[in-house]
Amino acid sequence: MTARPLLNVDVRFEQDVVLVRQRARQIAARVGFLSHEQTAIATAVSEIARNAFSYAGGGRVEFALGLDQRPQVLVIRVIDRGQGIKDLAAVLGGTYVSHTGMGLGLIGSQRLSDEFDIQSNAAQGTTVTFGKRLPRRAAPLTVQSLAEIADELAQRIARGPLEELQEQNKELLQTMDALRLRQAEVERLNSELNETNRGVVALYAELDDRAEALRKASEYKSRFLSDMTHELRTPLNAMISLSRLLIDRVDGDLTPEQEKQVRLIHQSAGSLGDMVDDLLDLAKIEAGKTEVQAHPFSVADTLAALRGIFRPLVREGGVQLVIAEPDGLGNMCSDERKIAQILRNLVSNALKFTEIGSVRVTAHGNDDGTAVFVVADTGIGIAPDNVERIFQDFTQIDSRVQRRVRGTGLGLPLTRKLARLLGGDVTVCSTVGEGTTFTVTLPVEVPQCDPSDPVTESMQGNS
Numbered sequence: 001m002t003a004r005p006l007l008n009v010d011v012r013f014e015q016d017v018v019l020v021r022q023r024a025r026q027i028a029a030r031v032g033f034l035s036h037e038q039t040a041i042a043t044a045v046s047e048i049a050r051n052a053f054s055y056a057g058g059g060r061v062e063f064a065l066g067l068d069q070r071p072q073v074l075v076i077r078v079i080d081r082g083q084g085i086k087d088l089a090a091v092l093g094g095t096y097v098s099h100t101g102m103g104l105g106l107i108g109s110q111r112l113s114d115e116f117d118i119q120s121n122a123a124q125g126t127t128v129t130f131g132k133r134l135p136r137r138a139a140p141l142t143v144q145s146l147a148e149i150a151d152e153l154a155q156r157i158a159r160g161p162l163e164e165l166q167e168q169n170k171e172l173l174q175t176m177d178a179l180r181l182r183q184a185e186v187e188r189l190n191s192e193l194n195e196t197n198r199g200v201v202a203l204y205a206e207l208d209d210r211a212e213a214l215r216k217a218s219e220y221k222s223r224f225l226s227d228m229t230h231e232l233r234t235p236l237n238a239m240i241s242l243s244r245l246l247i248d249r250v251d252g253d254l255t256p257e258q259e260k261q262v263r264l265i266h267q268s269a270g271s272l273g274d275m276v277d278d279l280l281d282l283a284k285i286e287a288g289k290t291e292v293q294a295h296p297f298s299v300a301d302t303l304a305a306l307r308g309i310f311r312p313l314v315r316e317g318g319v320q321l322v323i324a325e326p327d328g329l330g331n332m333c334s335d336e337r338k339i340a341q342i343l344r345n346l347v348s349n350a351l352k353f354t355e356i357g358s359v360r361v362t363a364h365g366n367d368d369g370t371a372v373f374v375v376a377d378t379g380i381g382i383a384p385d386n387v388e389r390i391f392q393d394f395t396q397i398d399s400r401v402q403r404r405v406r407g408t409g410l411g412l413p414l415t416r417k418l419a420r421l422l423g424g425d426v427t428v429c430s431t432v433g434e435g436t437t438f439t440v441t442l443p444v445e446v447p448q449c450d451p452s453d454p455v456t457e458s459m460q461g462n463s
Contacts, residue, residue, distance in 0.1 A: 021049075
């Protein structure tokens with residue numbers, strides 16, 4: 001590194017090492033280093049100078065400043081004409097074992113420096129060059145200010161060893177005070193950290209308690225729904241059966257108004273029954289009590305049964321329901337009842353929110369061993385912000401059609417949970433005002449199924 005000379009000090013006697021330390025501190029103070037930085041620089045320089053005196057019989061210490069560098073650098077070079085340093089690599093690597101302390105000064109000085117270089121051989125001796133970048137707060141030095149510093153240093157009278165020892169003791173006391181303050185700060189931070197840790201532990205304990213409370217609440221909810229739905233089914237089935245008997249005129253004729261009222265009772269009881277069934281299915285799935293009853297079945301037969309169920313419900317001249325034959329999808333080995341329930345929920349939902357146009361159901365097989373069922377409608381569509389909300393329990397999206405039709409908000413959540421129970425999933429793509437497409441992707445064969453079983457007739461009417 002190139003630098004402009006500032007001061008040279010010859011080291012011929014032991015007291016010259018003291019002089020080198022003084023000069024190093026004076027120069028460091030003059031160029032803008034703080035007190036503790038001055039001490040560090042003076043210590044590094046005196047250590048290298050002492051090595052030169054002890055092992056080479058003397059040397060020279062050169063102080064210079066790299067004015068053209070940014071930031072500017074205080075450069076110190078210690079030169080001796082000794083026999084060089086043996087095992088230099090081991091010394092700098094920290095593996096050299098010394099009984100005299102040789103090498104420790106080099107490593108310490110290297111750590112205190114921003115730039116460090118050492119050249120050593122038996123023929124030319126040793127040159128140690130190290131630099132310390134000036135702090136940013138220091139004013140930039142010029143050639144003129146450098147000359148003024150050199151003149152000032154030349155006029156200063158060197159202090160004796162006793163004065164230097166007193167100065168070192170003063171620096172040591174200051175360093176000890178600084179260490180005590182730092183220790184006090186560390187203890188304070190440790191105290192705060194311990195307090196924070198206690199708070200975190202308490203928070204985790206509270207979260208665990210709340211998680212356990214939520215788990216129990218979910219368990220109680222599932223148990224309540226399961227018990228209540230069983231209790232509700234008996235009177236509901238009685239209402240449905242008795243109203244059906246009245247509509248069929250088993251006990252005599254009805255007046256037109258009586259028939260109208262009985263049909264309303266029958267429809268309301270049927271709707272309530274559907275809701276109870278959905279609640280029971282959700283409770284079973286959440287409680288982990290729903291089993292997959294898998295067997296081979298014909299997808300074409302399942303779609304044919306679906307077509308028969310919804311044909312009477314499609315209004316004349318209104319919405320057209322198209323259930324196409326499956327494409328490349330023959331038999332599946334899965335739970336037909338649950339697949340039929342998924343399709344019924346999706347078709348029923350599509351018909352509910354489609355006032356004009358069509359609802360189309362298609363099915364096809366993929367090469368990856370999955371079956372894909374698609375229910376597409378030309379209904380009112382779903383806004384992007386509400387796409388995921390429709391799969392939350394009891395959630396209904398506000399719309400003019402929703403206000404007219406009745407629903408519980410359980411059909412779509414149950415549909416997705418059933419699909420995931422079978423190892424698949426349900427996705428949705430929708431555009432407001434244009435329609436919605438639900439895609440159900442399921443494995444053609446679930447692990448619980450034995451493909452060698454005979455293919456059974458469609459049972460979705462009994463699901």
